Amino acid sequence: MTQLHDDLxxxxxxxxxxxxxxxxxxxxxRRTQQELDVDGAFPAAEVxxxxxxxxxxAPLPVRWGGAGLLERDGSKALALVLxxxxxxxxxxxxxxxxxxxxxxxxxxxxxxxxxxMFAAKSREGHLFAVWNTQREPGVRLAAQGAGWRLQGAKIFxxxxxxxxxxxxxxxxxxxxxxxxxxxxxxxxVDLSQWRAHGMRASASGAVDFSDLGVxxxxxxxxxxxxxxxxMFSTGAWRFAAVQYGAVASLFDLxxxxxxxxxxxxxxxxxxxxGAAAIAVETARLWVFEAATRSHGSGDPAASxxxxxxxxxxxxxxxxxxxxxxxxxxxxxxxxxxxxxERLSRDLATYLRQPAPDEALCEAANFLVTSPRPIAEIWExxxxxx
Numbered sequence: 001m002t003q004l005h006d007d008l009x010x011x012x013x014x015x016x017x018x019x020x021x022x023x024x025x026x027x028x029x030r031r032t033q034q035e036l037d038v039d040g041a042f043p044a045a046e047v048x049x050x051x052x053x054x055x056x057x058a059p060l061p062v063r064w065g066g067a068g069l070l071e072r073d074g075s076k077a078l079a080l081v082l083x084x085x086x087x088x089x090x091x092x093x094x095x096x097x098x099x100x101x102x103x104x105x106x107x108x109x110x111x112x113x114x115x116x117m118f119a120a121k122s123r124e125g126h127l128f129a130v131w132n133t134q135r136e137p138g139v140r141l142a143a144q145g146a147g148w149r150l151q152g153a154k155i156f157x158x159x160x161x162x163x164x165x166x167x168x169x170x171x172x173x174x175x176x177x178x179x180x181x182x183x184x185x186x187x188x189v190d191l192s193q194w195r196a197h198g199m200r201a202s203a204s205g206a207v208d209f210s211d212l213g214v215x216x217x218x219x220x221x222x223x224x225x226x227x228x229x230x231m232f233s234t235g236a237w238r239f240a241a242v243q244y245g246a247v248a249s250l251f252d253l254x255x256x257x258x259x260x261x262x263x264x265x266x267x268x269x270x271x272x273x274g275a276a277a278i279a280v281e282t283a284r285l286w287v288f289e290a291a292t293r294s295h296g297s298g299d300p301a302a303s304x305x306x307x308x309x310x311x312x313x314x315x316x317x318x319x320x321x322x323x324x325x326x327x328x329x330x331x332x333x334x335x336x337x338x339x340x341e342r343l344s345r346d347l348a349t350y351l352r353q354p355a356p357d358e359a360l361c362e363a364a365n366f367l368v369t370s371p372r373p374i375a376e377i378w379e380x381x382x383x384x385x
Contacts, residue, residue, distance in 0.1 A: 010062050011062050011068045011071075011074070014054075014058070014066070015058075015068070015069065015077035017054070018053075018058040018067045018077060018081050021054065022081040022082075023084045024053070025046060025050060025053065025055070025088065026084045026085050026089065026245075028046065028049065028088070029085070029088040029092050030087075030249075032045070033201070034342065036201035038200060038201075039194070039200055040194075040200075040203060040205075041200055041201040041203065042159070042162050042201065042203035043095070044162070046092050047095065047127055048125070051127075054067070055096070056122050056123075058081070059078070059104065059107075060103065060122060060123075064115075064116070064119040070100070070107060072295040075291040075294065075295055076291060078100070078238070078241075078291065079237075079241045079288050079291040081096075082096070082241035082242050082245065083242065083245035083248070083287065085245065086242035086245025086246045086249075087245035087248055087249040088249075090242065090343070090346040090347060090350050091158075091199050093242035093245060093246070094199065094202050094239075094350060096242075098129040098130050098159065099127050099129065100238060101238065102129055102130050102167040102181075103118075104235065105130065105167055105179060105220060106181075108221075109179065109220050109225045110221065114217060118165065126164055126165055127159060127162065127164075128165055128166065129157065129158060129159045129166045130166070130167050131154040131157040131167070131168045131169075131207065132168070132169050132226070133154060133155050133354075134152065134153065138169075139152035139168060139169065139170040139180075140152055140170060140173070141171065141172045142172075142173060143172075143173070147213055147214060147215040147216065148213065148214050148219075149213050149214075150170060150212045150213075151209075152170070152208070152209065152210060153207060153210070154207050155193070155205075156204055157205060157206065158199075158202040158203065158204045159202070159204075160190075160191060160203055160204060160205040160206070161189040163184060164183065164185060165183065165184065166181065166182070166207070167179055167181050167220065168209070177227070178220075178225075179226050180214055180218055180220070181214075181220060182209055184209070184212075187208060188207070188208040188210075189206070190205050190206045190208070191203060191205035191206075193205060193206055196349050197348075197349065198346040198348055198350065199345075229300060230294075230304045233308060233362075234290075234303050234304055235307075236307050236311045236353070236359070237290035237293075237294055237310055237311070239311070240283075240286070240314040240315075241287045241291070243283070243315070243318055243347070243350060244283040246318070246343060246350070247279065247280055247317055247318045247321045247347070248284070250321050250322065250343055250347065251273075251321060251325070253325070253339055253343065254324075254325040254328050254340065257328075257333075258273070258329070269328055272324045276320070276321050276325065279317040279318075279321045279324070280317065280321065282317045283313065283317035283318065286309075286310040286313040287314060289306070289310070290307045290310035290311075293378070301366055302366070304362070304363075304366070305363040305366035305367065306378055308359040308360065309363045311353065312359060312360050315353070319351065322344055322347060
């Protein structure tokens with residue numbers, strides 16, 4: 001067998017192992033979600049399990065000990081991993097999706113020595129994150145000697161106090177937006193402002209990086225690489241995959257409740273279950289197609305438009321599934337400790353991703369300005385099988 005075949009076989013087996021591990025960890029996370037449903041909680045045991053089963057390293061190329069989940073032919077496996085974890089725990093899925101996002105940015109824009117350094121930290125069990133949200137004036141970078149000094153804070157940072165090497169955005173005195181990976185061990189963390197009714201186990205909060213020094217080895221890429229298309233938009237399919245997993249889990253919980261209550265045979269309940277099944281499958285189809293389209297080698301604008309539509313389609317499917325589950329189960333779905341009550345709060349919160357109207361309008365504008373019939377716009381895109 002040639003080296004190429006050896007590498008392909010290794011990647012395939014590692015991806016299968018990653019999917020199996022994700023499902024195992026999701027089953028464990030599902031059992032601990034109720035006790036973690038408190039402000040400031042963090043799924044530490046589950047994150048350790050992600051490290052122990054190789055999932056923190058799985059987005060890396062095979063040559064660096066990963067499974068190549070971020071590569072073109074790894075997209076289906078990554079979609080399965082993300083949706084499996086999302087089905088078990090949305091907070092855990094949010095944290096893992098952020099880790100994958102950070103690794104992807106490092107691999108795309110980092111220098112080879114930076115890629116190798118942070119790949120080693122990932123293999124060591126470090127969880128990464130991408131923290132971009134901030135209040136003005138945000139995080140700034142001031143030149144200091146041979147390096148830089150940070151000033152300012154990020155908000156709504158998931159994994160605050162637990163992520164040692166977050167990828168954050170910061171603006172220089174000249175106005176350039178750069179990606180920075182500081183050592184956050186000495187950053188000041190405040191979890192008191194995260195009082196959302198859902199996603200309580202994500203340890204989300206404000207992180208103040210003021211007076212932390214960083215060197216050039218912590219600067220990833222160049223000015224405004226963070227917003228560079230198509231990567232900035234096409235990566236959105238990954239959080240949609242986590243959401244899809246939760247939508248599917250919601251269906252399973254509602255069905256189990258109706259069966260246990262001997263109400264599943266009612267024609268009205270059957271109609272709602274049928275409609276919910278359509279919503280679940282709609283989300284799945286969009287997610288897996290968007291995963292492959294995000295690696296398409298055709299028109300990048302077409303890929304961005306498709307993923308933008310996918311994230312909105314999954315949001316709509318999630319909202320519909322929530323309404324149908326609540327109608328079917330009734331008041332019990334709003335009473336703790338029913339698992340639908342917690343999952344509903346987590347899903348409703350996580351579905352609120354930034355700039356949905358902008359994403360929809362950008363996709364629609366692409367369609368308006370395209371001279372081709374809509375049936376032909378994506379059918380000839382060079383997306384992997």
